[in-house]
Amino acid sequence: MSPQPSVNTAAVAADSGALVQISGLQKHFPIVRGLMGREVGRVRAVEDLTFSLKAGEVLGLVGESGSGKTTAGRSLLRLVEPTGGSIRFDGTEVTALDTGAMRRFRRHMQMIFQDPYASLNPRKRVRSILGTAIDLHLPCSRSERDDRIAAILEKVGLPADAMNRFPHEFSGGQRQRIGIARALSVEPRFVVADEPVSALDVSVQAQVINLLQDLRRDMNLAMLFISHDLSVVRYLSDRVMVMYLGRVMEILPVASLTRPRHPYTRALLSASPEPDPDHKRDRILLKSDLPSPANPPSGCVFRTRCLHATAACAAAIPVLTEVAPGHLAACDRLTELA
Numbered sequence: 244m245s246p247q248p249s250v251n252t253a254a255v256a257a258d259s260g261a262l263v264q265i266s267g268l269q270k271h272f273p274i275v276r277g278l279m280g281r282e283v284g285r286v287r288a289v290e291d292l293t294f295s296l297k298a299g300e301v302l303g304l305v306g307e308s309g310s311g312k313t314t315a316g317r318s319l320l321r322l323v324e325p326t327g328g329s330i331r332f333d334g335t336e337v338t339a340l341d342t343g344a345m346r347r348f349r350r351h352m353q354m355i356f357q358d359p360y361a362s363l364n365p366r367k368r369v370r371s372i373l374g375t376a377i378d379l380h381l382p383c384s385r386s387e388r389d390d391r392i393a394a395i396l397e398k399v400g401l402p403a404d405a406m407n408r409f410p411h412e413f414s415g416g417q418r419q420r421i422g423i424a425r426a427l428s429v430e431p432r433f434v435v436a437d438e439p440v441s442a443l444d445v446s447v448q449a450q451v452i453n454l455l456q457d458l459r460r461d462m463n464l465a466m467l468f469i470s471h472d473l474s475v476v477r478y479l480s481d482r483v484m485v486m487y488l489g490r491v492m493e494i495l496p497v498a499s500l501t502r503p504r505h506p507y508t509r510a511l512l513s514a515s516p517e518p519d520p521d522h523k524r525d526r527i528l529l530k531s532d533l534p535s536p537a538n539p540p541s542g543c544v545f546r547t548r549c550l551h552a553t554a555a556c557a558a559a560i561p562v563l564t565e566v567a568p569g570h571l572a573a574c575d576r577l578t579e580l581a
């Protein structure tokens with residue numbers, strides 16, 4: 244049975260002027276058994292993801308491990324092929340592009356990876372790492388290409404002669420700067436940054452976060468910023484999207500993090516070490532471990548861990564509904580819990 248739509252499309256469609264518009268995005272991984280590779284089930288990693296992003300806007304994406312953040316980020320750049328749904332970028336339906344057109348379109352939508360060690364080819368000099376993308380998307384003469392590489396290196400705080408060196412000659416923070424430079428070298432308008440500082444020493448995390456903040460302003464970049472760290476998300480984001488078991492539970496302006504509406508967001512915030520004197524949050528509500536996305540609960544997927552759930556929560560998937568301007572939540576008990 245296909246899942247019922249769970250988004251108040253009117254609330255989402257009302258967000259005109261969006262650069263990126265994601266509707267009903269799904270990513271299922273088949274579970275196969277036996278020599279014939281028979282499909283015996285599906286991991287529903289992302290289910291019915293709907294949100295939009297304006298130029299220059301940063302949307303933080305949070306949720307506990309396994310909630311589908313990475314899969315969502317990769318699916319919307321088509322680094323993994325979505326199972327269903329729509330990805331619109333500045334009027335283009337990205338899911339309809341063929342392989343060649345998609346390769347060219349990547350210029351507009353880039354990814355910054357978590358692990359700068361794993362994402363840079365150790366056998367290539369920085370010139371070649373950055374130059375490959377430039378050759379594909381912005382072909383130019385050799386000297387123009389070097390000028391472009393020097394300019395982007397400078398933008399991320401590295402000297403121009405860094406282009407002559409190999410990744411192993413740099414520290415972790417510098418390598419992440421190279422990863423950021425690679426993503427930005429083709430002048431994208433939208434970037435997915437997947438835990439871009441979590442592999443770095445705490446001492447250099449703030450420098451890289453500040454760099455992202457500066458670049459976002461200078462380049463008017465829209466960004467989906469995936470992180471476990473709520474303090475980082477608060478600092479960098481305009482809005483925050485909370486995912487649980489592949490579904491969006493709440494999307495709220497960062498200032499509203501002191502007044503979350505969804506029980507899951509409240510639980511997530513109460514588990515965060517940050518003090519928050521403005522709001523008496525629910526203390527940890529999570530009664531058990533995350534259920535398997537191969538066998539999600541019926542109705543509200545969060546209900547099996549929610550202390551406020553009633554029998555009715557098993558009956559229908561809650562609709563993501565606007566509860567205040569720019570603030571959407573998917574819980575059928577919002578009125579009672581307010």
Ligand SMILES: Nc1ncnc2c1ncn2[C@@H]1O[C@H](COP(=O)(O)OP(=O)(O)OP(=O)(O)O)[C@@H](O)[C@H]1O
Nearest residue numbers: 272286288306307308309310311312313314315536
């Ligand atoms: N290639 C894959 N094949 C099968 N299942 C997968 C695959 N990639 C991810 N999953 C599953 O999809 C679900 C969501 O995973 P995902 O990595 O997107 O979550 P996440 O929120 O990013 O977690 P983390 O914060 O730990 O990175 C998990 O149950 C994961 O095991």
